[in-house]
Amino acid sequence: MPTLGSTTSRAEQAIARCKTLAAFSEDSGSIRRTFLSPPMRHCHRELTNWLLAAGAEVKVDAAGNLRAFYAAEKSDAPRLLLGSHLDTVPNAGAYDGILGVTIAISLLESLQGRRLPFGIEVVGFSEEEGVRFGAPFIGSRALVGRLDETFLNTQDRNGISIRSAIKEFGLSPTEIPHAKIHADTFAYLEFHIEQGPVLDSLQLPLGVVEAIAGQTRMEFVFVGHANHAGTTPMHLRRDAIAVAAEWIIAVERTAHNEPQLVATVGKIEAKPGATNVIAGEVRVTLDLRHRTNQIRERATAAVTKFAEEIAGRRGIKLQKRELLSQQAVEMDNSLVGEIENAMRSAGCAAHRMVSGAGHDAMILAEQVPAAMIFLRSPGGISHDPAESVITEDVALALKCGSLLLHQFANSTAFQKRTYRA
Numbered sequence: 142m143p144t145l146g147s148t149t150s151r152a153e154q155a156i157a158r159c160k161t162l163a164a165f166s167e168d169s170g171s172i173r174r175t176f177l178s179p180p181m182r183h184c185h186r187e188l189t190n191w192l193l194a195a196g197a198e199v200k201v202d203a204a205g206n207l208r209a210f211y212a213a214e215k216s217d218a219p220r221l222l223l224g225s226h227l228d229t230v231p232n233a234g235a236y237d238g239i240l241g242v243t244i245a246i247s248l249l250e251s252l253q254g255r256r257l258p259f260g261i262e263v264v265g266f267s268e269e270e271g272v273r274f275g276a277p278f279i280g281s282r283a284l285v286g287r288l289d290e291t292f293l294n295t296q297d298r299n300g301i302s303i304r305s306a307i308k309e310f311g312l313s314p315t316e317i318p319h320a321k322i323h324a325d326t327f328a329y330l331e332f333h334i335e336q337g338p339v340l341d342s343l344q345l346p347l348g349v350v351e352a353i354a355g356q357t358r359m360e361f362v363f364v365g366h367a368n369h370a371g372t373t374p375m376h377l378r379r380d381a382i383a384v385a386a387e388w389i390i391a392v393e394r395t396a397h398n399e400p401q402l403v404a405t406v407g408k409i410e411a412k413p414g415a416t417n418v419i420a421g422e423v424r425v426t427l428d429l430r431h432r433t434n435q436i437r438e439r440a441t442a443a444v445t446k447f448a449e450e451i452a453g454r455r456g457i458k459l460q461k462r463e464l465l466s467q468q469a470v471e472m473d474n475s476l477v478g479e480i481e482n483a484m485r486s487a488g489c490a491a492h493r494m495v496s497g498a499g500h501d502a503m504i505l506a507e508q509v510p511a512a513m514i515f516l517r518s519p520g521g522i523s524h525d526p527a528e529s530v531i532t533e534d535v536a537l538a539l540k541c542g543s544l545l546l547h548q549f550a551n552s553t554a555f556q557k558r559t560y561r562a
């Protein structure tokens with residue numbers, strides 16, 4: 142086991158590397174690195190140098206994922222997958238995604254060339270955020286064989302398809318089937334900043350993710366009558382904005398009454414949108430998330446009923462449509478248990494939590510036992526240049542990671558739970 146002192150310097154290095162990679166951006170003065178953009182090539186180059194020095198072989202697969210393999214002591218051994226994404230949102234912070242990759246590299250380095258009974262594959266996913274094509278998880282979809290022809294035709298705002306972007310980067314879309322995860326992969330583990338305020342509010346450095354919440358997104362349109370704000374008496378109005386307001390409060394109340402449910406009305410557009418005109422039409426969005434599909438569906442039905450009731454009572458028409466219905470994903474229970482053990486051995490509380498945001502782990506979970514370790518986000522800030530991490534938290538994450546490698550190395554039972562295509 143590495144000493145605490147060396148773990149701290151490795152943590153400092155993992156953080157410094159995130160800052161180095163932050164310089165590879167499409168925008169000057171801020172971080173933006175989208176799918177197979179020119180700065181992604183520089184990012185790959187830098188990561189490749191570190192990975193080669195750590196004793197791994199490195200390649201880029203046909204979906205633009207950086208794939209490094211640190212061989213096991215025997216050639217036919219199972220493999221552990223460690224990874225996260227290399228792309229960012231516009232005006233991003235330096236740690237979302239990339240920290241999971243630099244932590245994985247630090248874990249390889251801490252082995253100092255020592256080989257384990259299993260190989261370790263480090264993946265830097267090419268795309269997770271969905272910025273360039275409006276469709277997320279391009280990288281991890283390739284690993285589970287879901288980067289199909291239709292999906293490859295998705296175009297960015299300049300009319301360039303995912304397929305063309307892959308070719309322009311010098312890769313071959315026909316090779317995508319070879320990007321699938323190796324059949325002997327026994328687990329996928331992702332370190333990621335929390336991107337929320339929960340761990341910070343509990344003053345905890347780390348959390349273990351036991352589920353990734355499902356999401357429902359909808360649009361509601363309340364249609365009333367636009368009219369003069371001065372001449373229309375209150376009892377003769379069909380005010381769409383007042384209906385929307387009543388409904389928004391009902392949505393908030395619904396979420397307050399159901400543990401772990403989060404519901405957001407993040408967008409409201411009123412027409413005609415003038416100070417002296419009663420709103421004739423209001424368009425609002427709903428984003429509703431819970432780890433249990435049944436509860437999410439029940440809550441969605443409840444808020445839809447509220448919209449119908451409030452609109453009906455106030456003589457307003459209602460239109461509604463579903464924009465997204467994404468199922469919740471449970472992380473692997475045994476793997477979560479292993480992480481809890483490692484966290485306790487590292488001397489920190491094993492706090493179980495649900496991720497409200499989507500992650501590559503939920504795509505990998507379709508085919509391989511998957512779990513995540515969250516690191517505290519100071520101030521709960523992410524997707525912003527102010528995003529940060531605490532060195533001691535990264536050191537603890539590395540300690541947990543090393544302990545996990547040790548646990549896996551001593552558990553053939555765990556390694557035998559291999560995925561078979």
Ligand SMILES: [Zn+2]
Pocket residue numbers: 226237238269333
């Ligand atoms: Zn991320």
